[in-house]
Amino acid sequence: MAFLLVPELHLLDLAGPAQVFSTAAGLGYGYELAYVAERPSVPAAQGVTLTARVDWPELGRDDLILIPGWRAPRLRVNGRLAPQTLERLRAHHAAGGTVASVCAGADALGQAGLLDGRRCTTHHAVQDELARIYPRARVVRDVLYVVDDRVVTSAGIASGIDLALHLIAARHGPGAAGRIAREMVVYARRNGDEQQESAMLRYRSHLSDVVHRVQDIIDARFDEPLPLAGLAAAAGVSERTLTRLFGEATGMTPLRYQQRLRVERAEHLIGQGATVEAAARAVGFQDARMLRRLRAR
Known part of the structure; x- marks a missing residue:
């Protein structure tokens, strides 16, 4: 799987899902994590500079591209991606792959046209702006995350962990998600439309x-x-x-x-x-x- 890093990204938007999938890898579920960006140095909103590869790894239909959110008092302030990056997102989805976002990362999927006609969500502070910029998207409010045709979007910051645990459960079953959640000492939660605590932890x-x-x-x-x-x-x-x-x-x-x-x-x-x-x-x-x-x- 690949994380697409955008300047001014929020560390927890990245670290939460990365911890879920790296824990899954450590438990034998076969994940390899790659970090990709348009430039090799990516400043985070919290003052840390991250390094990333500028070439994309080879991805198949079973792979995931996840885009952490970035500092976004308004979506159009940060997060503009190059045409070739947006094409990479479109091509991966068209080939049967899954694309996901945390918080303002939904804007990247919108730029790629992947929100058109689909249900989606984002941080409550930018939900209205997302709906205004992408009028063909169906923005769902007050949920942790939304899944629509291999396009997965989540709300702000810590909800990226919920999204990642959902993706683990969908692929490997709830037992795997529950095991990882216990390793991370977090609740295994799902969509806001469903029960938010798994019976495994309740x-x-x-x-x-x-x-x-x-x-x-x-x-x-x-x-x-x-x-x-x-x-x-x-x-x-x-x-x-x-x-x-x-x-x-x-x-x-x-x-x-x-x-x-x-x-x-x-x-x-x-x-x-x-x-x-x-x-x-x-x-x-x-x-x-x-x-x-x-x-x-």
Whole structure:
């Protein structure tokens, strides 16, 4: 993946997503990070000068280009990109790749014409200006991020972490995103239209090592059959003890916790366009009947 650096960029706009993907790489998910700019030295808004390569790495359709935001009391003050850079963004998207932005970085996607006819968002301070400059864009307010046809835009500063965790979850599943979020000590949040706390973290505010170990197993393999006996053996306790400890820590049984993860993941897939039947199969249900029943609760 490549980060496109623009002068006066905000460090957290870059560092947040970079930390997510570098943590993913360290956990074995195969990411290689490149930092590209139109000039080899890029001043940040916080007074640090960054270095970047001026030649683009070879990118395929599975790669991501992410544009951190920059200091923008008004969008047109900074962030003007050269025609060849904008063409690079258009060509990557046209070839099936994903492009993403944090904060004012949405302006770069707008310059490339990639916001036309698409839903998008940006920092609340420049939402009105983005809508005015790009009248064909459909600016969504008060959400963390928006996904529309491999164009992913996020709100200000720290929401870049939410965006990056979403992209990890979409590609590798929520277990991977939850694992990275725990490594970074952040909440795994999703779109503002959906629940903003993942079940993986909502039921982690306890001190039981046994329950945390079992939750780790369920998080990673929630789409598989996980008999209580196997979970108890992995935790080194009896089935009765596991059920008691799990209930005390989370207020539910291991099976109910697994079902919540399945439903949460299925809701995400349905929100991305999957049918209920396809989502049910993807999360481990034999058919859609159980998923419909659980969603109705």
